[in-house]
Amino acid sequence: MMIGTALSVGLVGLKAFTITMQAYISPGLPYFSIIGLPDASLSEARERVKSACSAAGFAWPQTRVTVNLSPASLPKSGASHDLAVAASVLCAGGAIPHDAFEQTLVMGELRLDGCVLPITGLLPMLLHARNRGIARAFIPHGNLEEAELVPGIDIVPVRHLGELIEHMGGDARYHLPEDVDAANDTRGAADTTGGHDPSDMDQVVGQDHVKWALEVAAAGGHNVIMVGPPGAGKTMLASRLPTIMPPMNERQQLEVASIRSLCGSLPSYGITDVPPFEAPHHTSSVASLVGGGSGFARPGAITRAHNGVLFMDEAPEFPPRVLQTIREPLETGFISLSRSKGTTHYPAHFQLVMAANPCPCGFGWGSGERCVCSVKDRTRYWNRLSGPILDRIDIQVTVPPVAELVSGERRPGESSETIRKRVIEARGTAAERFRMQGWPCNAKASGEWLRRNTSRKALSLVSDALETQQLSLRGADRALRLAWTLADVSGRTSPDSGDVAAGIALRTRLK
Structure with a gap:
C-alpha cells in the first residue's frame, strides 16, 4: 500500500486545528478525489495539484489517487492546503520519502505552473503548529516576513513546488516563471501607525475639555x-x-x-x-x-x-x-x-x-x-x-x-506622547489594584467590587441618581467605574464624592 502523509492547519475563525493529509495511490482507472469535507475551493485543488506536479517534473500516476483530510468530521476550506495535498501525493508516488513530512507543516496555494502563492491566516496557523510541537514549516516565500514573527519553528520558504521536492531530497525538473517574484511579493509598505491618522493630538485646535474626556476614556477603557x-x-x-x-x-x-x-x-x-x-x-x-x-x-x-x-x-x-x-x-x-x-x-x-x-x-x-x-x-x-x-x-x-x-x-496644546504618559500611569495604577482579579482597566471591573470598595458618602450620590431615574443600575456601575478612573488620573487611591459626581455628570450630559 502506497500512502503519503503531510500536515496542514485549518481555521474556524481564529481557532486552528491540525489536518493530516493522507494520499493513497491504488489500482484502477485514472481518477483523483479529495475526501474529508472539503469546500469548493479545496475540491478544485485536484486540477491545480495535478498541473503543478507535472510542472515540477513528477509523472502523475495513471491510476486512482485518493487524498483524505483528517479529521473527516470538520469542514475544510481554502486553497492554502494545495501544497500539503501535493506533498502527500508526492510521498505516495515515491518522489519524496514517505516519512519526509513527519512533524512538518506544509502550507501554500499552487498555481498551474507550480508556483506557490501567499495565503491568508498564516500567523494563527503557525502559532498553533508551534504549540503542537511541530518543528518545521514549509510556507510560501511571500509569507516569509509574517512567518518570522513566530519564533521556535524552523521556517522554509518556497517559491515553487519543485523547490519543496529538492528540499526533501527528491529530483525535480522545473522552470521558475519570470513573474514568480511578483506573485509572491505581497508585503507592500508596512503601516506602523496601525491604520489611523498618524497626526498628533497637539494639532487639534482648542477643545481642551474634549481632549480631557478622551484622556479619561483612554485611561479607563471607557466608551x-x-x-x-x-x-x-x-x-x-x-x-x-x-x-x-x-x-x-x-x-x-x-x-x-x-x-x-x-x-x-x-x-x-x-x-x-x-x-x-x-x-x-x-x-x-x-x-x-x-x-x-x-x-x-x-x-x-x-x-x-x-x-x-x-x-x-x-x-x-x-x-x-x-x-x-x-x-x-x-x-x-x-x-x-x-x-x-x-x-x-x-x-x-x-x-x-x-x-x-x-x-x-x-x-x-x-x-x-x-x-x-x-x-x-x-x-x-x-x-x-x-x-x-x-x-x-x-x-x-x-x-x-x-x-x-x-x-x-x-501655541500648540499637549502632545499625544505627554497625554499618553499620564494614561499609562493611570492604567498602571488600575492594573496593580486589580492584580488579583485580572481586570486590565476600570471599565472591566465588576460592579460588586466597586460598590464594596467605594465610600458610603460617595455611593449615596449614586443612590440618589438611581432614585430619580437619572441612572439605570448598569449606568450606576459605569458611573462608579468612571469615578475610579477620575481618581486614578488625579492620583488619588479611591474616588471621593467629587469624582462620583463628575462620573455621573459625564454619563448624563446629553439628557
Missing part, C-alpha cells in the same frame, strides 16, 4: 460619544485616540496581527503596538460590522477593532438594526456567528467612540438660527440611538464650534 456641529473636530479627535492609548502588549499584538493575517491585511500593517482604529461608513451592513459570509463567517469591523477603537461617525445615521448588533459584544468582548457550516467565535474587545450632530441638518447648536429641522425630525434622529446603546456609553461630551483663530503663532 465615548461626542456631539457637536459639523467641522467642530469630532472625527479629528477620534482618529487621534489611539495615539494616547497605552501600547499593546505582546499578547495583544499577536491577537491583532492574527486577525489582520486572517483578513489578508497584515502585510500593510506589520507588527505594531499602536491599537487598531476602525471607522466603518454609516451605510455599512450588519455583516460588514459584526462579520458574515456563507459557510464560516469572516471577521467584521468590530473584530478588526479588537484591542483598539471602533469609531462610528454620524452614529444616528447607522441603521438601527446595525447599531443593535454591537450591544452584546460591548458587554462580552466577543462575537459568535452561526452559519450553515458551523459557529465561529471572534474576539471583539473594542473601545466604542461615536460622533453625532445635534440634529439632522447639523446646525441645531447655540441659538439654532440656521437649523431647519422640526421637533419630529430631531426626535426621529436621536431615537435611532436607543436607550440600551446610550446606556453602554460611559462618557457623553459636547464638542462646540471652535472660535480660536488658526494661525502660525498659535
